[in-house]
Amino acid sequence: MMSDQGSDHPKEECGLFGVYGVPDAAAHIQRGLFSLQHRGQEGAGIVTSDRKQIRSTKGLGLVNEVFANKTMSDLPGDIGIGHVRYSTTGSSKIQNVQPLVVECVDGIWAIGHNGNLVNARALRKMYQEAGAIFQTSTDSEVLVHILADPMYRARPQRVARALCELEGAFSFLIMTKDYIMAARDTNGFRPLSIGKMGDGYVFASETCALGQVGAEYVRDLEPGELVTISEAGLTSTVFREPRKPLAQCVFELVYFARPDSDVFGENVHDIRLKYGRRLAEEYPVEADIVVPVPDSGNSAALGFSQGSGIPLDYGFIRNHYIGRTFIMPEADQRADGVDLKLAVLPAVVKDKRVVVVDDSIVRGTTSKCRIKSLRRAGAAEVHVRISCPPSAYPCNYGIDFPTREELIAGTHDLETIKKFLDADSLGYLSLEGLLSPLKAPDDYCTACFTGKYPVDRSEAGDKKALENDTMELGFERHE
Ligand code: SF4
Structure with a gap:
């Protein structure tokens, strides 16, 4: 399920x-x-x-x-x-x-x-x-x-x-x-x-x-x-x-770091542009506009636009006043499917074949909700392009992913994910595409995409493991 x-x-x-x-x-x-x-x-x-x-x-x-x-x-x-x-x-x-x-x-x-x-x-x-x-x-x-x-x-x-x-x-x-x-x-x-x-x-x-x-x-x-x-x-x-080789976190470049940072000797904006261009080569599509999912999808969407020749336009507007994502998870789960963080601009997407560029899909729910919003606003077609490979495995090195069972790509193939999202097409950047623009491609961790963990994590437990260890001793903190 x-x-x-x-x-x-x-x-x-x-x-x-x-x-x-x-x-x-x-x-x-x-x-x-x-x-x-x-x-x-x-x-x-x-x-x-x-x-x-x-x-x-x-x-x-x-x-x-x-x-x-x-x-x-x-x-x-x-x-x-x-x-x-x-x-x-x-x-x-x-x-x-x-x-x-x-x-x-x-x-x-x-x-x-x-x-x-x-x-x-x-x-x-x-x-x-x-x-x-x-x-x-x-x-x-x-x-x-x-x-x-x-x-x-x-x-x-x-x-x-x-x-x-x-x-x-x-x-x-x-x-x-x-x-x-x-x-x-x-x-x-x-x-x-x-x-x-x-x-x-x-x-x-x-x-x-x-x-x-x-x-x-x-x-x-x-x-x-x-x-x-x-x-x-x-x-x-x-x-x-x-x-x-080293195991620098490639997800810093894909999503976490700010585009105006240089991380691991790479300029984050520049790398994301390259990911977008490469994605346009790997998954070409006939469409009218490229729409970024702001803010982390902006650079890759620009790259996709440059690589494909399809004009970029701002089909989503971010609401900066919603508050912290961690206290608003229910905002993504509303039964009416309205995304409180991103609003669609109907004048931009109506009757258009839209390519949506995002940096990752974790559970799939929010992406599904956004595609629904685009269709509701009159988009003729919605093609989804993701600027990294499918996120199929959790991370034990400092990034909070859900479990493999909860990751949509952990348990489903691309065709099933495409159907779940209700997308006209779906393309993820290949692992080769992810690593080849980097100066030292061998010096990166890719475990959340490949399941190849560079450091033994068998004793790590999940995010709550230490908390649970304490509770097992008969104590729960509520300060
Ligand atoms: S598994 Fe590796 S690449 Fe993925 S988020 Fe964790 S450290 Fe980064």
């Missing part, structure tokens, strides 16, 4: 932003987090240091909601890290909002994480058996316990050794009163960039956030690299040799 529930995009993951040696750190972090809002809308937090004291604030909601009644001057200092969160593990509760701030015997540590640690449950169990008390249901908290472990505290390369215990996807920002550290996992799953701002440094999940604060892009962190910035300047260590 085909699922009729939920949204047609995987959920965003998390965004990191940090500064060192930048006066008014908090105000700059807030600006940076605004630019990374698309990576997580459930919660946000900022931690700063004036080198004497660490201060933090965090809350549930969008950046402008969380910090609406907060004055950034209450967070003085020139060192700081910030985080926007979407819960890929743990639930959407305030204690799970990052940066996590903890007190160890040798001082305060603040940690922000983007990704998903596939061995977090095993590490958590091991530390709990040794007496550790966990305060959140996030996978990220295990790093805190490793850092606090006396065995690691004694080691000179303490953070580097601790990072070696972690498996899966991570980009971390770690901060103390005096310095900031940044690390990227050995597979390179998630992006993390370094920028320069005056005499100071900036870290950001995406380069679009560097521009937002006037920082200049310097370079990406290398997979397996740990960068420390302190009074002594910038030092770099390889905590573990990079995996060969």
